[in-house]
Amino acid sequence: xxxxxxxxxxxxxxxxxxxxxxxxxxxxxxxxxxxxxxxxxxxxxxxxxxxxxxxxxxxxxxxxxxxxxxxxxxxxxxxxxxxxxxxxxxxxxxxxxxxxxxxxxxxxxxx
Amino acid sequence: xxxxxxxxxxxxxxxxxxxxxxxxxxxxxxxxxxxxxxxxxxxxxxxxxxxxxxxxxxxxxxxxxxxxxxxxxxxxxxxxxxxxxxxxxxxxxxxxxxxxxxxxxxxxxxxxxxxxxxxxxxxxxxxxxxxxxxxxxxxxxxxxxxxxxxxxxxxxxxxxxxxxxxxxxxxxxxxxxxxxxxxxxxxxxxxxxxxxxxxxxxxxxxxxxxxxxxxxxxxxxxxxxxxxxxxxxxxxxxxxxxxxxxxxxxxxxxxxxxxxxxxxxxxxxxxxxxxxxxxxxxxxxxxxxxxxxxxxxxxxxxxxxxxxxxxxxxxxxxxxxxxxxxxxxxxxxxxxxxxxxxxxxxxxxxxxxxxxxxxxxxxxxxxxxxxxxxxxxxxxxxxxxxxxxxx
Numbered sequence: 001x002x003x004x005x006x007x008x009x010x011x012x013x014x015x016x017x018x019x020x021x022x023x024x025x026x027x028x029x030x031x032x033x034x035x036x037x038x039x040x041x042x043x044x045x046x047x048x049x050x051x052x053x054x055x056x057x058x059x060x061x062x063x064x065x066x067x068x069x070x071x072x073x074x075x076x077x078x079x080x081x082x083x084x085x086x087x088x089x090x091x092x093x094x095x096x097x098x099x100x101x102x103x104x105x106x107x108x109x110x111x
Numbered sequence: 112x113x114x115x116x117x118x119x120x121x122x123x124x125x126x127x128x129x130x131x132x133x134x135x136x137x138x139x140x141x142x143x144x145x146x147x148x149x150x151x152x153x154x155x156x157x158x159x160x161x162x163x164x165x166x167x168x169x170x171x172x173x174x175x176x177x178x179x180x181x182x183x184x185x186x187x188x189x190x191x192x193x194x195x196x197x198x199x200x201x202x203x204x205x206x207x208x209x210x211x212x213x214x215x216x217x218x219x220x221x222x223x224x225x226x227x228x229x230x231x232x233x234x235x236x237x238x239x240x241x242x243x244x245x246x247x248x249x250x251x252x253x254x255x256x257x258x259x260x261x262x263x264x265x266x267x268x269x270x271x272x273x274x275x276x277x278x279x280x281x282x283x284x285x286x287x288x289x290x291x292x293x294x295x296x297x298x299x300x301x302x303x304x305x306x307x308x309x310x311x312x313x314x315x316x317x318x319x320x321x322x323x324x325x326x327x328x329x330x331x332x333x334x335x336x337x338x339x340x341x342x343x344x345x346x347x348x349x350x351x352x353x354x355x356x357x358x359x360x361x362x363x364x365x366x367x368x369x370x371x372x373x374x375x376x377x378x379x380x381x382x383x384x385x386x387x388x389x390x391x392x393x394x395x396x397x398x399x400x401x402x403x404x405x406x407x408x409x410x411x412x413x414x415x416x417x418x419x420x421x422x423x424x425x426x427x428x429x430x431x432x433x434x435x436x437x438x439x440x441x442x443x444x445x446x447x448x449x450x451x452x453x454x455x456x457x458x459x460x461x462x463x464x465x466x467x468x469x470x471x472x473x474x475x476x477x478x479x480x481x482x483x484x485x486x487x488x489x490x491x492x493x494x495x496x497x498x499x500x501x502x
């Protein structure tokens with residue numbers, strides 16, 4: 001269910017492929033990378049040894065972020081009917097679809 | 112892990128050979144929050160209108176028992192839910208600013224430490240669907256109201272449902288449920304929604320029509336007060352009022368409440384009463400008895416029986432039998448299977464009342480027939496039959 005009071009606005013970051021932790025152990029607490037924007041508004045994400053260029057997309061169909069109450073495991077197609085709270089809305093996504101540029105071969109711009 | 116410092120960010124930029132002058136000064140250092148891998152968050156793609164509803168503070172509810180496919184309900188609509196897979200990773204980031212939001216702040220070299228709240232490779236997709244209301248009638252039929260004299264009613268409240276009960280059990284939005292309760296002439300008795308037992312309903316209707324006849328009131332102007340006065344000793348006043356509301360249109364004239372009796376609905380109810388006593392009837396005999404049974408001044412017509420009874424024009428003599436659309440399956444394919452099991456070939460005119468309620472928003476009966484039936488010509492008339500061989 002939703003609630004009174006303004007809903008938080010989050011952002012979706014869409015990446016190709018999998019996200020895996022550098023060290024063994026789970027992801028919690030580990031760094032993903034640095035997100036910059038150019039003056040033209042192009043998002044630039046530095047992840048590990050890669051640079052990803054993306055674009056800001058206004059979603060035609062926004063998302064609601066649902067949080068399961070009670071901290072139960074991931075909702076599955078067979079058992080979705082539990083108590084959920086709408087935590088946030090997402091109207092914008094940062095889409096990183098271009099192939100990542102490895103940092104090593106990045107050609108420096110002339111200063 | 113310790114938070115990244117500006118120095119570390121700058122060092123990374125340098126290694127990446129990116130020119131800070133081309134970038135906005137603010138940077139988001141993204142890390143995974145403590146709950147990120149827990150899978151407690153999931154994404155729901157919103158259909159038009161739902162986002163505005165959430166922002167207005169209204170709720171969305173997911174409904175469905177263990178044996179039902181889940182649906183999502185807003186205040187007045189119902190949606191099927193389906194998982195959509197993407198091949199990409201979707202990360203949800205609170206407090207992440209877009210370039211527009213940052214642009215007012217060209218001076219400070221700030222770092223925004225953003226924690227990724229969760230991630231997913233899939234999300235829930237919604238598709239508007241018909242509310243699943245058949246169960247509503249089924250629940251209320253567990254214990255139809257047979258009148259105040261009925262002993263049964265004093266005892267258990269086991270099969271009795273309040274509005275709250277219905278909201279938790281029926282896969283439909285609140286408005287759709289309340290609307291359907293009105294359509295099926297349910298009434299609230301002692302806080303519980305009840306459907307009248309048909310015989311009791313006919314008894315009530317009969318009291319009213321007899322009174323109309325003996326008082327010689329015009330069918331279009333039946334006074335509420337007089338009805339309550341005359342019949343109040345026979346039946347509870349709420350029931351008299353309920354039957355008038357079910358079978359008449361209420362209006363006020365010169366400060367007094369009247370009802371315009373609904374001819375079609377009354378004729379239809381009487382037909383049902385006659386037809387339910389046998390498997391089928393000789394059509395012409397039925398039509399005669401039927402006309403004689405309805406109140407003076409009302410005219411019976413076969414088209415009043417759409418979705419209630421079916422005429423068999425192929426039998427000699429022609430016959431008619433009870434076939435109520437509300438007794439048929441709710442699922443599209445099952446409905447068509449059931450109809451083709453009853454009769455092999457249907458004309459569009461005959462089948463329409465039995466599939467009309469299956470039409471989704473903007474869907475036509477023709478579209479349903481194209482999808483679920485096969486057409487052919489029989490004696491110059493277009494008929495529909497099953498797509499599959501029936502055993």
